[in-house]
Amino acid sequence: MANLTIPSIRARLFNSSKHEEVKSSNDKASNPFQQTSFKGNVLTADVFESSKSKDNQPSFTGRLASVPAKSKLYLSAMVGSINNFGNKISEKFHAGVESINEFCKKASDKFSNLWSTMKNTEIKFDFLDNIKNAMNPGVRKNDIGKLDLSNDDIYNSTKELFSSKANAWAESIA
Amino acid sequence: MVDKRTEKDVTNIIEGLRMNQDPRSIDLLEDVGTNSSVDAIRELTSRALVKKNQHDSLKVVITNKGKGINDMSTVVAMSTINELLSLDDKTEAMKVLEDTVNMHSDEEVRDNARSVKALMALS
Numbered sequence: 410m411a412n413l414t415i416p417s418i419r420a421r422l423f424n425s426s427k428h429e430e431v432k433s434s435n436d437k438a439s440n441p442f443q444q445t446s447f448k449g450n451v452l453t454a455d456v457f458e459s460s461k462s463k464d465n466q467p468s469f470t471g472r473l474a475s476v477p478a479k480s481k482l483y484l485s486a487m488v489g490s491i492n493n494f495g496n497k498i499s500e501k502f503h504a505g506v507e508s509i510n511e512f513c514k515k516a517s518d519k520f521s522n523l524w525s526t527m528k529n530t531e532i533k534f535d536f537l538d539n540i541k542n543a544m545n546p547g548v549r550k551n552d553i554g555k556l557d558l559s560n561d562d563i564y565n566s567t568k569e570l571f572s573s574k575a576n577a578w579a580e581s582i583a
Numbered sequence: 584m585v586d587k588r589t590e591k592d593v594t595n596i597i598e599g600l601r602m603n604q605d606p607r608s609i610d611l612l613e614d615v616g617t618n619s620s621v622d623a624i625r626e627l628t629s630r631a632l633v634k635k636n637q638h639d640s641l642k643v644v645i646t647n648k649g650k651g652i653n654d655m656s657t658v659v660a661m662s663t664i665n666e667l668l669s670l671d672d673k674t675e676a677m678k679v680l681e682d683t684v685n686m687h688s689d690e691e692v693r694d695n696a697r698s699v700k701a702l703m704a705l706s
Contacts, residue, residue: 545588547588547591547592547595548591548592548595548596548599549595549599550594550595550596550598550599550602551599551602552599553595553596553598553599553600553602553603554598554599554600554601554602554603555603556599556603556605557605558603558605558607558608558611559605559607564607564611567596567600567611568611568614568615570596571593571596571600571611571615571616572615574589574592574593574596575593575615575616575619575621575624577586577589578585578589578590578593578619578621578623578624579619579620579621579624581584581585581586581589582584582585582621
C-alpha cells in the first residue's frame with residue numbers, strides 16, 4: 410500500500426531514489442558535461458529553481474516561481490531557442506560584414522577599371538556630326554529638277570555631284 | 584553599311600533628274616547611274632528612266648546590254664520590267680521593244696525584249 414501522505418510525496422519528489430542516483434552517475438560518467446551543456450538540449454525545469462529565496466533576488470524570469478512546472482518546460486525550450494537564435498544572429502552578422510567587405514572591394518575594382526577605361530578612351534562627339542547632318546538639308550530633288558542642264562557648267566557640276574555621291578555609296582559598301 | 588545621308592542624296596539626285604525635262608538629264612542618268620557598281624543605284628536609275636517614259640530614256644533600259652532589263656543583276660532587271668509593266672501609257676515602250684526585237688544585233692537583247700513585250704501585251 411503506497412504512502413500517500415503529503416510529507417512522503419514531497420520526500421519522493423525532492424529526493425531521488427537509489428535507482429535514479431545510479432542512473433544519474435552513469436550518465437555523468439559517459440558525458441561529464443551533459444549537465445552543463447546547453448546547446449541542443451532542452452533544459453530541465455530545475456534550471457529556473459534557486460536554492461535561495463526568490464523574493465530577495467532580482468530575476469530575469471520574474472514571476473517564474475509561480476509558473477507551473479509544465480510551463481517551465483516551454484520556457485526552458487524558449488531559452489534554448491534564444492541561444493540558437495543568438496548564434497544565428499552572430500553568424501549572419503559576420504556573413505553580412507563579409508558581404509559588405511566583398512561589395513566594397515568589387516566597387517573599388519570597378520571604379521578603378523572605369524577610371525583606367527576613361528583615361529584610355531578617346532571621346533568622340535559623334536552626336537555633333539549627326540546634328541550637323543540633320544540641319545543640313547542635303548541635295549533637294551526639286552532643285553535638281555529645275556536645273557538648266559543645257560548649261561555646260563551646271564551639267565558638269567551636277568555630274569560631278571552625282572558621281573561623288575555614287576562613289577561614296579560604293580566605297581561605303583566595299 | 585551605307586551612310587543614310589549619302590543614300591538620301593543619291594536618291595534625290597536621281598529623282599530630281601527624272602523630274603528634269605532637259606534631254607541631257609537622260610545622259611546624266613545613263614553616264615553615272617546605269618554605270619554605277621552599286622546595284623541599288625542602277626535599280627533606282629533604271630526605274631527613273633522608265634518613269635520618264637520618253638523614247639531616249641526607254642532606249643537606254645531596253646536596248647543596252649547590261650543595263651535595265653538586260654542588267655546582270657536579277658533584282659535590277661526585274662525591277663525595270665516591273666516599272667515598264669506599271670506604265671499608264673505603254674505606247675512608247677512597246678514601240679522601242681518592237682524596234683529592239685526586229686533590229687538589235689545582239690540575240691540575248693532581242694530575246695529579252697521579246698519576253699518583256701509579251702508580258703506588256705498581256706498586262
